[in-house]
Amino acid sequence: MKIIAAVFILYGLIVLFLIGPYRVFSFFYLAAGIALYLISAFSRHLSERQSRILFIVMGIAALCFLLAEARIIAFSMEPCASDADALIILGSQVRDSGPSMDYQARLDSAYEYLIENPDTIAVCTGAKGDNEPVSEAKGGADYLIQRGIEKERILIEDHSYSTIENLANAKKLLEERGFSEEDGVVIVSADYHLYRAKFIAEKLGYQNVSCKGGHGLWLLLPHYYTREFFALFKEYITLR
Numbered sequence: 001m002k003i004i005a006a007v008f009i010l011y012g013l014i015v016l017f018l019i020g021p022y023r024v025f026s027f028f029y030l031a032a033g034i035a036l037y038l039i040s041a042f043s044r045h046l047s048e049r050q051s052r053i054l055f056i057v058m059g060i061a062a063l064c065f066l067l068a069e070a071r072i073i074a075f076s077m078e079p080c081a082s083d084a085d086a087l088i089i090l091g092s093q094v095r096d097s098g099p100s101m102d103y104q105a106r107l108d109s110a111y112e113y114l115i116e117n118p119d120t121i122a123v124c125t126g127a128k129g130d131n132e133p134v135s136e137a138k139g140g141a142d143y144l145i146q147r148g149i150e151k152e153r154i155l156i157e158d159h160s161y162s163t164i165e166n167l168a169n170a171k172k173l174l175e176e177r178g179f180s181e182e183d184g185v186v187i188v189s190a191d192y193h194l195y196r197a198k199f200i201a202e203k204l205g206y207q208n209v210s211c212k213g214g215h216g217l218w219l220l221l222p223h224y225y226t227r228e229f230f231a232l233f234k235e236y237i238t239l240r
Contacts, residue, residue, distance in 0.1 A: 073225075077212075087121070088187050093129075095132075103139070106141065109215075111147050127158050163197060191213035
């Protein structure tokens with residue numbers, strides 16, 4: 001267990017280096033590694049029965065985690081619908097130099113779809129965070145326009161701070177322009193985020209929705225997929 005703890009601590013430091021300490025979950029692997037090390041040290045003082053109970057509890061938790069991750073990964077591989085009426089791009093970090101690598105991957109995926117489907121409009125979502133030069137929506141729209149997408153095809157929703165708000169506000173924006181819940185919508189986000197995004201969209205009343213993923217930096221995928229497990233659990237509790 002100490003070896004696993006050391007790997008977690010090392011990976012946690014890598015995560016902090018790559019994405020910074022701007023979100024609480026950035027410290028998850030570092031904290032988990034320290035916790036595993038302490039559990040390993042403490043477990044030597046447990047009785048055989050207590051050690052068995054600890055092993056069973058940790059095993060059940062690991063099994064639940066793996067089953068959820070398998071579903072999230074499998075869903076990310078499903079193809080999206082073609083010729084959708086609207087494309088909703090879920091925002092992510094914008095830096096002084098432009099969209100982050102994770103966000104750029106989403107925008108590149110959206111760009112490909114918009115080129116292949118010239119009648120589809122795009123909705124860029126996301127408000128401005130404290131550490132961002134512009135709103136995520138504007139940063140995404142500017143990136144697509146720079147790549148050649150017509151400004152008239154892009155709507156901006158820059159008042160949302162979460163996935164639920166992204167999708168709820170985008171829905172209102174589309175409905176104001178004559179869209180209905182039955183119109184085809186494709187949600188664009190990172191691969192790890194798609195399953196939760198569709199779950200939320202359906203809870204909000206979207207009736208014809210599919211998803212398209214963007215492939216981010218592979219080194220951060222364990223971090224993002226782990227975060228998604230807890231976020232999905234939260235949404236199941238709050239939106240059921």
